[in-house]
Structures are given as C-alpha cells and as structure tokens.
Amino acid sequence: MVTPLRDRDQLDVAGLERLVERAIDGGVSGLFILGTTGEGPSLSYRLRRELVERVCRQVKSRVPVLVGITDTAFVESVNVARHAADAGADAVVAAPPYYLPEAQPELREYLDHLVPELPLPLYLYNMPALTKVSFELETVRHAMDNPRIVGLKDSSGNLDYFKRAAGLLKQRPDWTLLIGPEEMLFESILAGGLGGVSGGANLFPKLYVRLCEAARAGDVARARELQAQVLCISGSLYRIGRHSSSIIKGIKCALACLGICNDFMAEPFHRFRAEERALVESRLKEIETALSKLSL
Amino acid sequence: MVTPLRDRDQLDVAGLERLVERAIDGGVSGLFILGTTGEGPSLSYRLRRELVERVCRQVKSRVPVLVGITDTAFVESVNVARHAADAGADAVVAAPPYYLPEAQPELREYLDHLVPELPLPLYLYNMPALTKVSFELETVRHAMDNPRIVGLKDSSGNLDYFKRAAGLLKQRPDWTLLIGPEEMLFESILAGGLGGVSGGANLFPKLYVRLCEAARAGDVARARELQAQVLCISGSLYRIGRHSSSIIKGIKCALACLGICNDFMAEPFHRFRAEERALVESRLKEIETALSKLSL
Amino acid sequence: MVTPLRDRDQLDVAGLERLVERAIDGGVSGLFILGTTGEGPSLSYRLRRELVERVCRQVKSRVPVLVGITDTAFVESVNVARHAADAGADAVVAAPPYYLPEAQPELREYLDHLVPELPLPLYLYNMPALTKVSFELETVRHAMDNPRIVGLKDSSGNLDYFKRAAGLLKQRPDWTLLIGPEEMLFESILAGGLGGVSGGANLFPKLYVRLCEAARAGDVARARELQAQVLCISGSLYRIGRHSSSIIKGIKCALACLGICNDFMAEPFHRFRAEERALVESRLKEIETALSKLSL
C-alpha cells in the first residue's frame, strides 16, 4: 500500500481512508503498509506510528495488516513492531538491514536475535536490489526452523530463486510465500506461491484479486488474460519517469487522477509534473477501457 | 569516531570518555561522530542523542564536533541535526538517502530543501559504495552555491573524483575537502584536500595528525613514511574478517586490546571472536613497535 | 550444446558424434553450437571451424544447426558466419560485443552493419550477465524491422523482459523467441516463447522436448511436473562448484559419467575433481530414477 501524504510529514487522512476501503472492497487478503511502495524508510517514525494506528483502526480486523519494520537500526525495528502490536496489527515484515551489507551468517544471527524481541510474527522481505543483501536459500531454510517466522515476500524478480523457495515449503507448509513484482504474479502462483504484494493493487485491487483466484484455481486461460492486463498496467504507468522511483510516482499519480488520494511524495522524491501527469491520465483511460472488458 | 557500546543500545560511557580524550590529546582537528565507522545508521535515535550530548559536553569546544545525520527519512535527519545544535555541536554531515536511489536532480533538490531546515552548517558525505548514489561533480558544484554547505568528505576511493572536487574549490576557497580512505590520505592532501576522516585515528591519532601536517608542509619524505605506516595498519587490522564490516570490527577490537573501550558491535554485526582477537593483538604489537620508531 | 574436448584445442570427435545423435534421437528441434555452454569464446578459431564442419556434416540437415558468432571483433564474427554458411549451417547467433560496453544506439548500428555481411539469418542472444550490455526492448523492436534477423534467445533470467519481448512478436509473428535459463522454460512458453536453449538437454534431451510439448499443448499439470524435474536437475548438478563456470562443468562431468563424452574444459577452466565427480555420479543416479518414473 502506498502512503498517502498531504505534505512533508503529514498524512492525507481522507485519501488514506478511501485507499483502504477501495482495497478491502476490491477483495484483498491483507494490507502491507510501510514497505518500499509505502515509502516506509523515507517517513518519520512519528508518521509511521500514525499510519499504523489509523490503518489498524479503520481496517478493524476485516483483513490482516502487515507492517514493515525494515530498518538499519535493530532497536528502531523493534520499536515499530511493538507499536504495531499495540495498534492491533497482525504481523511485521523485515528486509535485511541495508546500510553496511552483512554476510549470511550475520543475517541468520540477526534473525535469531530479532524474532524474540518481536511481539508479532515476522515475514521476511527479500529485496536485494535495494538492500544489497539477499535472504539466500540457506538462510530461508534456517528461518523456517523458527515458528515465529511465517512467510517470505520475494521481490528479487528472480523466478528461479522463487521456485526454490517454494520447494522449501515442504518443511513449513504453513508458510506464506508471496511475490513482489506483479509482472510475474501468475507464474509465482503456478510455482507454489500464494499471491502477490502488488503495487498496482492500490489502483485496481479487483484485477489482482481475480488474477490470484484464477491462478490458484488453475484457470490458465483467464489467469493469462488478467496477467497480460497487469503487464500492460506496469508497462504503461510504471515507466514514465526514468528513475527507480518511477513505479511509486506512477502509482501515486494515477491514484490522484482517480481522485483517491494525494500524490505528494516523501523526500527525496517528488510527484510527477503536469506533462507526466497528462500521460498518466490518458493511459489510465485506456486501462479503464480494457478493464471494463474483462468483467472483473 | 567509533561508538563505544557496552551492550545493545547501551553506550560504554567510560570507554567513550577515554576515546575522546585520546583523540584530542593526539591533536585531531575535530571529531566526526555517527558516521559509517561510528555505526550511525545502526543505532537507535535515543542512543544517537545520548552520544551527541555526551561527546559535546566532554569536548567543551576544544575541537569542532561534526554529527552524522544521514538517514533515509528527511524528518529524522532534521531531528538529529536540531538535537545536535542544542547539544552544542558545530556541524552536521549527510550522505544521500540510501534506500531507493535518487537521481542527481532529485539529490540537488533534496539538498535545497534540507539545508534551510538545518540549524548547523552541512558537510556532504560521498559514500557511493553504501548509499548507491554519488554526489556527482555537477551536484557538488551546485552545493557550492549554498553558503550553508561548507565541505565534502569523499569516501569514494576514486582519486580522480577527489581531484576534480579539489578543482572546484576555486569557487569556494572556504570549503573543507576531506578524504575518507586513509590509504590515500597523503595523496588527497597533495591534490588539494585539507585532511582525512580516518578510522585509524581512533587508534593512533598522532600518526594521522603528523601525516596531515607533513603532507600540508610539503615534507614528502616524512609524509610517505607516515603514509606507509598507515597503509600497514589498514592492511594488518582492517582485513581480518572477510566481510565489509571488518574495518569497524578491526578498529573496535584493537581499541579493546588497547584498553580504551569495549568492542561490542551494533546489530547485525558482532565483535571478533577469540581467534581473530589474538591476531589483532599480535599485529598491534608489531604496529606499536613500528610506531615507536617513527618518533611521532 | 557443449563442445566435447579431448585436450586443449582438440575435439573429442567420438564424443561429439554420440552427443549429437543423443540430442537428435531425443527429438530436439535444432542444435545451437558455440554458445556460452559450448565455451565458444574460449575456443580457437580453428577448432570452432572444425566443430562447425563436423556437426553440420553429421546432422545432415535432420535439424537446423545454429552457430554462435559472438565476438568482440566484428570481422571475426563475419568470418565464423561465412564458414558456417559454407559448412551448411542454418543460422548464426550473436550477443553484443562484450569487451568495451556499447550504448544501445551503437548496438543498433552494429546490427545494421553486421547483418548485410552475414550469409545466414541472425538470432540475437541476450546475455547481459556476461556481455554487460543488454538488447534493450527498443533495440529488439529495431531489429524486428530487419527481415534477416529472425529471433531472440534471452538468457537474462528476467521474465518481465521476456514477456515484453513476447509482446513485440505481434510485429514479427515469424520470429523465434527462445529462453536460456531452463529453470523457467515452462513459464517462457506460457508467456509466448517457442522453446528453450537448455544446457540440460545435452544430458536428457527427451525431458526438455516433452516439457516444451506439454507447455505448448497447454497441458499445465504435465508441464509443471516436467519443469519440476528440470529444476531438480539444475539444483543438483549445476551448483556443485562455487563459481560461474559450475553449470558447464556440471553438465560436462555428467556427460562423462554417462559415457557420452570427455569432460575436458577449455582454459581457464578445468574439469571437476574426483570428489565433485563422485557427487555428480550419485546425483545422476537419483535423477535417472526420477526420470524413469516420468515415462518420457
């Protein structure tokens, strides 16, 4: 979930409410806040706490709320996790500490030390492009020995890795394996994943929900059709800017065009300008036309 | 400066005092706390504040205190800077936000927005290996237009870059250009730099001070002799571990061997084990013998 | 196809014959020689010519023969291509020149200049991990304007890229889109690819042929079963060495264990030692047992 902002360090409260309702109405199985798309690391701790509280209060346990606690500082990760538990969240999500890269044995020990401090179950978040360090498969296997670690979100974009992670589920059939990049959501479910943490579900939750359902049900034709539409959304909305932040900018801009929430970005990033917004607007029209034909 | 720790989220207060006095006695021109070697990003904000207060109180303006405010969250950088000003620090130091990489125009705008919020002058900190993003020369040139930005610490290890940055000093002769990697401290001063922010100065401040003096005075023979000793320290103490954290571990372990402070590391890292510590101990003896012959 | 060697610059002629027959008997749709797995860039031009001649003579047009001409030197690529045409090969395959990286406009112009010199149709070979440079989608689109360029083998491992390349096939429905990494062969066909250039097909061609057939026929259950077996082969045979050459070493070692050909490697690589070979041998047994249950 993106974090709707009105200004620096100010939530767009009304936009947040609309966004949450749209997702729940769309049928999502859960909400993941304070992740990469949620600009988690760019937000003040005060705002992170406010966001966690507001989302939990609004969701009222209709779906599970997962809270990102990825941090370079161990103690701050624990602080956010404790606050999340108090607010009523259901789980926390952590990528490896991402300033000075740690080795795998250090990462395993980090998990061993972190988990006992957490009042909520933990999902691992594999995001090597941004954290430099990957949860290597041996580390995932190690994590599976810990019953408080309950799943993995893989944003590596490496389907081979994902499949091998799926192969480890024999050891922990209760684990939840989720994929980040929505461009391979269908394939991830075919490979044994449960679903996706898809940025585009901020915009069109029903599309992603239907895609997961079709894939899980083995309806290959329908899943391919829906996946093709997801690929088209990604191609038309996420690559307008040239920089790595263009995915989030594209999603927030489209949400603003749809009247859902503000497209203010946390520093050091900035919303699209008029020219790029016009492009988003016209592409959104095409997407909505295409979506209307899919009878979601 | 390293951050002496007794335990997770606990300063080694006595060790910190010894470390600060050793540096000032050694003749350093200033102290930089909460940098990479100071494990800044791994520490809780509470501990960062405590460290800033204790160091400022102890230094009592004998030398300037520079405080690292590098953060992925703009607001937290400002918070640390404000606290540093209140505590009596002299300047703050910021590397680029380091989770989602920003483009140079975004980095320039980030500086434009950050500086007005800071109650202290700002040094840039170029550390691309850890932040992914570099302060490119055009961005440094832009920063020089802002009188509140007063210098650059370059830890790129790229002497070509450093020399070109030195070439820009014509525009701002008051700027302070410092080098990170102590392995090229001599060359950096030859190239127009003022001095170094050297991890090894935690251990042997006088050596680094004398090296800077010799280099600035144009005493090439003496500077080369001292630089060779610095290279030897780096080669024998910083590469004992195989991982990127081995520099900090080596320095902290050597400080513990010297009876200066505890070698506890912030998560996700851990102090050297007995085997590695024995190696540090024996190499320290060789270094001390060599240092005694240099009549610092 | 691997290149069976008896010694430095000496083909294992008998092994080569067995290997070719095994592949054709296994039902492969074509042979790609002098690729990465074929150690093409490590072989002398003399040996490359001998290999091309022997393979073409033996295949006798039973299946198409594709010849790798990837080279840092334009003229040598053309030389190999001309020789391949004379020997009766059907097409050539080129990755970007891989010493000094070129920009995409340079790569497009390179193709524009190369194709008129080639007596055979050209397949592009996307292999950014080794060539540093990718055939970006805009360049693929450009290549599709040239009727002499007839396909793309993508070894990027990036399924998002592959899907977008598949999306371009509208422009050239006659193009052949093939995937390198066999770990995602099934998904590549689901996404619109035609098949794979799979190193493991040296060992068990029938498995890969059946997998492609099942995937093309939409028999998802069977394709998943066969793909899982391919993943298992990859996991157990290609990762025994720690280095990037371990895939080729694993395949060649397994071929030697199966009595098909010698496992001599071109410099700077070397065959597995006894210890690793024992591992390959025992894993091969497990694989053969598993394969026998799949009734290929």
Next chain:
Amino acid sequence: MVTPLRDRDQLDVAGLERLVERAIDGGVSGLFILGTTGEGPSLSYRLRRELVERVCRQVKSRVPVLVGITDTAFVESVNVARHAADAGADAVVAAPPYYLPEAQPELREYLDHLVPELPLPLYLYNMPALTKVSFELETVRHAMDNPRIVGLKDSSGNLDYFKRAAGLLKQRPDWTLLIGPEEMLFESILAGGLGGVSGGANLFPKLYVRLCEAARAGDVARARELQAQVLCISGSLYRIGRHSSSIIKGIKCALACLGICNDFMAEPFHRFRAEERALVESRLKEIETALSKLSL
C-alpha cells in the same frame, strides 16, 4: 597506443607511422599496442598481425614494443604472442579472459599454463571494469614466483590496490609496475610505480614523459603542475561522449584534428560527429596554449 584505422579492417598506415614517430620523438620508454585504447579485442587477427609487424619494423628496437594478447581463447592469445615474437616485439601483456568470469585459483592456474607457451615475457594487465575479474594481490604474489612474468599494468583506478602491489615489489625488485589511469600518474610513481600507460601520450607524449621524470626525481612542484595539466586534458577531451568508449573516441578525434591519423573506430563504435569534433578542436587549442606555457 591507439590503432589508426582507415576503414573496417584497414590500417591507416601513414597515420600509424606518424603516431609511432611522434611517440618516440616525445621520449616514451616503450609502446603498448593492442590494449584497450588500441581497440585490441575489436580488431581481426589479420589486422592485429599486420599492426604488430608494421610497428616492430618501424620501431627498429629504439624502444621496447609490448603487445596485448588478452583474449577469451587461450590458443589465440598464444598465437598472437608467437607472432609478436617473430615480428621482434619485446613482451606481451594479458588481462584475464573476460567472457565467463574465472575465480582466482583458476586465474593462477591459467597463468601457470599460459606462460610456458609464450615466447616472450609477460606483463599482467589488471582491468576489472572490463574483464570482471581482477588480479587479486594474492594472485599477483603468485605470479611473482614466475620469472617470465615481469610486471603489472594496473587500470583498476584503485590507488589502495596499486600501493599494495607496489608493496609486493620487495619480492621482485626487477618487476615493472605501471598505472593505467593517467589521472593518478604522479601519485602512482610516488607510491613506487615506474610510470604509466597513458592514452593521452598518443597526443602529447612529452608531457607524460616529463611528468614521469619529475615524479621520479622527486620534483613535487613540477610534477603537480604537469599532473594538473594531464587532469585537464582528461577532463576536457575524454568526457565528451557519454559512453565508456568516449576516451578512445576523444583521443582519436584529437589525433585527427592534429593531422596525425584517421579517427575511424572499429565496430561497434564510431567516430565523433561534427558537433563533438568541433568541441574537441576548440579544447585542443586551449590545451596547446597551456602546454606551450609549460616549456616541456
């Protein structure tokens, strides 16, 4: 030395003669042909042989001729080396094979196998940005055990590495340690290097010769002055294009402006267009004015 070309696979013979004489008149200590700046890997073997013959014939042992034999194919490296010996060259130079990356033990074994096949002494060429693989210090130390390996050209741009390599010269005082990047030529000699393999010496050999002389003589003031001029040449001529090939393009274009040789580039690169050439031309004028004041 650049390789003057008239057209694809055609030497600019007259230009080559002028270039060689200019370098020898300028006082260079040797010529290195078929390196990166010489576009070695982009040239056909026929042209490489022709170049070696012509250069050796013209130089007539006035200075040593070093010939690049870097290749992905072991046998082709040996072939070029044999031809170089027949033509009268003095040594060969090899970077690691650069397609599939090899590990250090493989690289050491590669050297062990290569050297006995070479009729000439060997220089190592460390160029990790292009070959992916570095001659790590342990491998350099190993190479020093072989009397037929006589030196190292380091183009890593990492002064720390260079200094540590210089530290190894105790073991082989007869070794020749040279630096690639001319931006740190002065510092490399201060650190124990003998000199540079400087692309800019194609243009202004005397400048680089004088810089080496001043640095070796310990004339720091003069060396800094000359090094500053070298930095200025690099900054104004090598960065006109945006791509990695812009150094070679800049040098060849400047040579053409000076009437020395043709600026034709081997594929996949192309000479600067009129606009960029105009820039080179105007900057050359400034450089020549500055050079005239240096009384070389």
